[in-house]
Amino acid sequence: MQNLTNYVEKEVLNLQKLQDTRLWVRWLILFFALFVSIGVTSYYFATHYRNIITQEREILGGVVKRLDLNLNARLMALQFLASDVNQKKFDPKEMNKDLMRSVEILKFFNARIFDRDGKIIAEAWRSLNSVEVHDWESFNQVLVGNPIISDVIVSEQYQRPYVSLRVPVYSTNDHIEAVLAGGILLDDLKKLVEIEKIPVGHYIFIKDNNDRVVYYPDSGEGIVQSRFMRDMQIDFRQKSSGMIVDKSIDDEEDLIYIYDKLETSNWHIVMVVPLNQLYSAAFWHSGYYFATLCLVLLCAGLLYRDLKQTRYFEENIQRLRIERLMSVNQLAAGLAHEVRNPLTAIKGFMQLIARKMDQTPNPDHVEIILNEIDGIDHLLSEFQLLTLPLKTPNFIKIDVEQMINHVMILMKGQAASKNIILTFHTNKDGFISDYVDIMDGVTHYRKDYVLGDLTQLKQVLINLLKNAIDAVDSNGTVDISLSIRDKMTWITVKDNGIGMSGDVLANIGTPFFTTKESGNGVGLSVCYNIIESHGGRIEVNSEVGKGATFFVILPCVMYPTLAQNDKKASSSKTY
Template sequence: MLLSPRSKSKSAAVTIITTLVAVVSALIINYFHYQYRSVIASEKEGLTIAANYLDMYFNSRLTGLKFLAASNSVKKLDIDKARHELYIASNVLGFRNLVLYDPQGKEIIGLLTTPANSYNRNNVLINDKSFQTALEGRSVVSDIIIEENIADAYVSLRVPVLDDKGNVAAILSARVPTSDIAAGVPRDYIRERGYVFIMDSNGNIVDHPRLVDVYNEHSVFKEQISNMLSDKAGAVVIKSFLDNVDKLFIYTDTVYNNWRVVVAVPVNIVYGRVLVKSLDEGGNILFFILCLALVYGVWRQNRQHEHEREQLRLERMTCVNQLAAGIAHEIRNPLTSIKGFIQLMARRNDRPPRPEHLEIIVAEIGRIDNLISEFQMLARPPKEPVFEKVNMCKLLQDIAFLMEGQLHDKHAELDIKLPTLGCVAFGDVSQLKQVFINLLKNAVEAVPDKGKVVVAIGRQQGMMAITVEDNGNGIPQEIIDKLGTPFFTTKENGTGLGLSVCYSIVQSHGGKISVSSQTSQGTTFTVLLPAAVDDSVLPTVDHQCTFSV
């Protein structure tokens, strides 16, 4: 099924609007995603600082242990001298339970600063992962070690002791309580409503604001955060079992022990920060868009004015061409007649000119004079209209008497239906009389023999409406659209200037002329004019009279 041009235009408009909405929606979504990533990046900055502090905390202590492991007394396993150096290092570095083990995990030297019952002297470490890493010649931080309860949990820093040949002769181990680790991680870089926790490479919680609650439900929490161990850094949304709130967990790893430092922020707080950030920057973006829109509006308005000026220039040129062609055509016909008769007189110079020839010449000159007069009225009204209260009932009756002769010639009837009040309009009497003489003249010429013309006064759109209706053959729609155009006429001897003058006069009065017509039924011209509010000061005609000629 073929679509009409109007349907195609509507479909195109819907497509354009849908596309614009989709594009704007995509831009808004991408913008919020960008702001979301920006907020996450901001949280990651604080998290990275916390992770760096944790690395520095372990690095400083591992470095101290390495210096201690490189001393001659420790390398040669001189128990007395080594014990003294371990004592000094323990006081300086704040280590607890500084112990030197042999490669089989047996204690060689031990400085115990914690109660004896909290540390197993006979603990065999040969199968411990961190101990094995140290035997391979690498310094390492163990995962969390819990012997009795979470409050006494600790990690071990293990450093290999190398002999003169570079072989591992012993393992130097220092215990660091998890409470000391927590104190070494700053929280100042984490924004409000967020908190930091630390977990080791096995997913065990080393530090958490609610450490006891997490420890009691360790299996549940470990299942929730297990995905964090597969990637070194990232972000994931999890519903926390502690408060049943969706939280954004952003995590990163550490250098020495593959631990994870995690910051947890409620999702609604994250979205709130995204919104605030978007509004802050959105104001600038909106101001920029408004500036662009203003510039575009000014540019578009200038373009439109230029286009309108060009259209007006083209219309004027077209009008000038039409006027020139019309004037040339209308003047050429009488000039041709005048020229012919003058040439005839020249050939018969021995005879006096015939009176009928002179009459034709005078008539043709008069025709040219009338044409020029009508053209002058079209181009420039004789004078500016002098507005006053005009009794339209009396004016139409006066015109009816003027039209009596033409009506009699056609045996036509003129009915003028006038109200007793509401007949007063604002206008120039002489110009309005010219308009209605022209309209009535055209109506009388349009009706057939014994035809009828009806004139009535009413109200439309808050204005006085004077209708001139005839029962002639009617006017086709394509011709109605051209009425008022200079030199457009359907009459044999017409110039097309009369209606142009009527349109110009009515427009200068702040009114308008509309035409409705049906073929073979007649035509109605409606003239709308500003009506006077108070018409009691003027005499009125007979109430609701029908005037027939």
């Protein structure tokens, strides 16, 4: 018996270590899956975010190339015209014709030739002032031989802002004698910018090197106009191209400014993109990969759940096996007592028969002997169920009342050793209509059954009765009752023992939690798992010093059986 106890304690310790190890493994798997998910999602999000930024740069690059191409073509045309002017040796009449032709072909609003002092030599359209040079800085750069596009010029004569394309005019001895200039209104540049289709919510503006606006969207886009002051405060002169993230401290949305510089001027072409649109686009584009990752994680989760359920089933089987070994150990003493009493009676009657071998045995004595042998056989059969190897649960129709009676037979010896009274009574609520039928003039009593594994449910009752007996002092009582409420079978195990506190009740059913010095915390955990696997539940009521009541609640299955006329709604037995 001591060897069995040591073996059970060793198995409980191994099971507890195994459960702790698996708990850590589960946490590691969870953290690893979370880390991989965050890492992969962040990688794809960052990748698509960079791709979207690249696409935005390509859109801006298209605008920059179009402007560069258009302005460079006009500059080259002016350079050809300057060469032609040089060949005509500055003949004003001939130069005027060429300038008129350039205005018509190159879409200038005017074309002029200035001398080195800024005085007009010739012009396509006659102006009121003989001196009409603006932006001397760019003018002086042309005098050193650099074709250039000026910053924004606001002329009192034209009343509209424009930019000037300027190229040097060389003399026959390769000296710069004059400057040829063609003016383009900003309204004409606007058409070049707005040809490019950009996403909704994006917009483009252009600033010169003096932070003057070369182009800005129309006021019709109210949300754009409201950002004008904010856009003008951004300094793009530190680099020729790049990206600036401007996070608003107000309620306005955060913006990204992607900018580039024209080759032939100091202008910066800027595209404004709301940051939340970039994030949304990145998330949307990475949605396929994110969905794939979620599908993979879902499959991994289902596989893990299947493995976990398999391990959970194996652990339950192991716990149940340990609990059954403990039950066998504790029931052995009571079983010996229950077997010894009928054997004593059998031995006495057999000795009496042996002394009277010449006489016919008394039939009453033989009947007593056979009844005692049947009782021993029945007791050993019930005890043998606890020693059989565990198998996969076999759900069958179980007569609950009969099952409780069989368990009471097993437990009465253990209760008797402590002078504890075991009572069992049933209450069918006075034969209400749910439990009585009249079929063909014959009364049928609907007997309550449950669908479950007989061995496992017996194990639950044995554990609960064993705990109740341990909690009760000598001369105490343990009461088992059976009733039906709301189509559920209620098995109640009530004792008048020491009871339990609220802290103990909060941990009832937790694996390896116990209040007994020699306990291991496996029994009730096994009970809870078995009842839950049967679609039921266990409820507990207890107060310190007022005993405890356990309710085993299982789905009820009722089958009509032929009733005797004297069938009663309630019955009671004392063991």
